[in-house]
Amino acid sequence: EESADRQTERKVVAVVGGGLVGALNACYFAKRGFQVEVFENREDIRKAKIVKGRSINLALSHRGRQALKRVGMEEKIVSKGIPMHARMIHSLTGKQSPIPYGKKGQYILSVDRANLNKELLTEAETYPNTNLNFDHKLQDWSAETGLMTFVRSDGSSNQVQADLIVGCDGAFSAIRKQFLRRSRFNYSQTYIPHGYMELTMPPIDGEFAMKPGFLHIWPRNTFMMIALPNLDKTFTCTLFMPFDEFEKITTGDEVIHFFQNYFPDAIPLIGVDALKRDYFRLPAQAMVSVKCSPYHIGDKCVLMGDAAHAIVPFYGQGMNAGFEDCIVFDEIMEQLNEDFSAVLPEYTRVRVPDDHAIADLAMYNYVEMRAHVNSKWFIFRKHVDNVLHLLMPKTIIPLYTMVTFTRTRYHQAVERWHWQDKVINRGLLLGAAGAAVGGAYLLAKNPPDVGKLVGPAEKMWDRILALKTP
Numbered sequence: 285e286e287s288a289d290r291q292t293e294r295k296v297v298a299v300v301g302g303g304l305v306g307a308l309n310a311c312y313f314a315k316r317g318f319q320v321e322v323f324e325n326r327e328d329i330r331k332a333k334i335v336k337g338r339s340i341n342l343a344l345s346h347r348g349r350q351a352l353k354r355v356g357m358e359e360k361i362v363s364k365g366i367p368m369h370a371r372m373i374h375s376l377t378g379k380q381s382p383i384p385y386g387k388k389g390q391y392i393l394s395v396d397r398a399n400l401n402k403e404l405l406t407e408a409e410t411y412p413n414t415n416l417n418f419d420h421k422l423q424d425w426s427a428e429t430g431l432m433t434f435v436r437s438d439g440s441s442n443q444v445q446a447d448l449i450v451g452c453d454g455a456f457s458a459i460r461k462q463f464l465r466r467s468r469f470n471y472s473q474t475y476i477p478h479g480y481m482e483l484t485m486p487p488i489d490g491e492f493a494m495k496p497g498f499l500h501i502w503p504r505n506t507f508m509m510i511a512l513p514n515l516d517k518t519f520t521c522t523l524f525m526p527f528d529e530f531e532k533i534t535t536g537d538e539v540i541h542f543f544q545n546y547f548p549d550a551i552p553l554i555g556v557d558a559l560k561r562d563y564f565r566l567p568a569q570a571m572v573s574v575k576c577s578p579y580h581i582g583d584k585c586v587l588m589g590d591a592a593h594a595i596v597p598f599y600g601q602g603m604n605a606g607f608e609d610c611i612v613f614d615e616i617m618e619q620l621n622e623d624f625s626a627v628l629p630e631y632t633r634v635r636v637p638d639d640h641a642i643a644d645l646a647m648y649n650y651v652e653m654r655a656h657v658n659s660k661w662f663i664f665r666k667h668v669d670n671v672l673h674l675l676m677p678k679t680i681i682p683l684y685t686m687v688t689f690t691r692t693r694y695h696q697a698v699e700r701w702h703w704q705d706k707v708i709n710r711g712l713l714l715g716a717a718g719a720a721v722g723g724a725y726l727l728a729k730n731p732p733d734v735g736k737l738v739g740p741a742e743k744m745w746d747r748i749l750a751l752k753t754p
């Protein structure tokens with residue numbers, strides 16, 4: 285039994301934002317025994333009818349799963365996820381070819397964002413030392429005193445004090461605004477020219493309209509569409525395209541014409557009428573990449589999740605990285621005995637290079653996913669990487685595998701990738717050179733009409749020199 289004394293001693297942790305990362309983080313702090321107060325701008329999404337928000341479903345992978353596991357939530361979430369073992373590439377002619385994500389048995393999971401958020405809020409509430417305060421919008425706060433001001437939808441406002449403020453209020457974080465006023469705070473934000481739009485592909489005769497065990501991709505260089513399966517046998521299709529292009533399409537017929545040109549196989553699956561209607565339901569949404577450092581102010585405040593690092597969604601790592609933030613912070617809390625004045629700077633030191641690395645990788649994949657998957661060289665190199673990984677599983681690990689199926693620190697995964705790439709490309713070059721030398725030897729023994737060979741040989745050499753890393 286806890287004495288009144290201990291309860292008043294108990295430190296208050298305010299988690300601002302009850303989205304995916306905030307709700308999970310609340311569990312982490314509650315588990316450590318802090319008095320946790322979550323402040324969320326929205327109404328309780330478990331009661332609200334319409335849940336506004338970004339993407340309907342998300343790809344959950346190893347890092348996110350590990351973070352859920354530590355608060356006993358992994359099974360609950362995984363059991364409602366749909367495994368996706370491979371990308372399914374749709375060509376213009378409608379041909380479908382799978383490219384596995386990893387080895388046999390490795391997969392990512394399509395999970396429902398709203399359900400995940402609800403489950404995490406419910407889990408946080410099971411701790412008696414946690415309060416969820418909905419309809420509380422952080423308006424302002426002081427880094428000196430830790431005093432926060434919240435406004436409510438009825439116009440009232442209240443002030444709250446906390447020992448530690450954890451900013452989990454997303455890409456447009458209100459907590460982060462105070463950081464921007466401070467000296468030596470680095471900040472950059474970049475909007476990419478692409479927007480995204482979600483379209484639903486309904487079931488056909490009560491079954492999935494396409495194979496559900498895959499993340500379907502229609503790569504069209506400047507455009508791209510992807511589709512992830514849902515438990516109700518629908519697919520959520522996301523169309524990524526430059527805003528200019530979105531705006532060019534102004535009528536239902538133009539939508540169909542556009543789909544006929546680029547995604548003809550999807551038209552009957554989404555449905556002509558639905559396409560004509562849903563394209564205009566909501567405007568395309570913007571995507572922003574935010575990088576900053578440090579992630580903390582003194583011993584008072586720390587940023588996590590999208591508030592610290594909004595990344596473009598092309599590596600499927602935004603939430604996973606935010607969930608991993610919670611593990612990393614928790615581990616440092618353990619090492620440094622929950623001393624905020626030591627934990628916060630250490631968290632910045634450890635985590636900034638990794639979150640910056642995944643931000644860069646996501647931006648890199650922005651091009652890779654829509655363009656490179658169409659290139660023969662890219663597909664060839666994926667196969668080479670996978671074969672080498674099978675032969676030398678400890679030496680060569682594909683980048684995607686390190687990012688998605690391990691907890692290798694993001695920045696180390698990038699370093700290793702650059703090294704592997706150099707080694708593999710050199711190996712391929714040596715192999716090609718070896719073949720050329722062998723060929724020359726055979727030719728010397730058996731001289732043919734040289735004139736006939738110069739052209740093809742030159743071409744081959746041009747090819748080798750033109751081989752650039754993807």
Ligand code: FAD
Pocket residue numbers: 300301302303304305306323324325326338339341342343344420421422423452453454455456457458480588589590591597599600601602603604605606
């Ligand atoms: P959010 O989910 O944005 O939550 C922030 C919360 O803070 C919200 O509930 C908001 O209401 C609240 N809030 C905001 N301001 C205030 C305030 N002033 N006061 C109080 N509360 C406030 N990630 C993946 O891992 N895999 C994927 O496949 C994937 N796909 C994506 C697809 C798209 C199209 C997009 C846009 C993102 C995708 N992501 C994916 C990224 C993922 O959505 C984010 O990384 C994740 O939602 C971050 O969680 P968060 O809790 O930090 O922020």
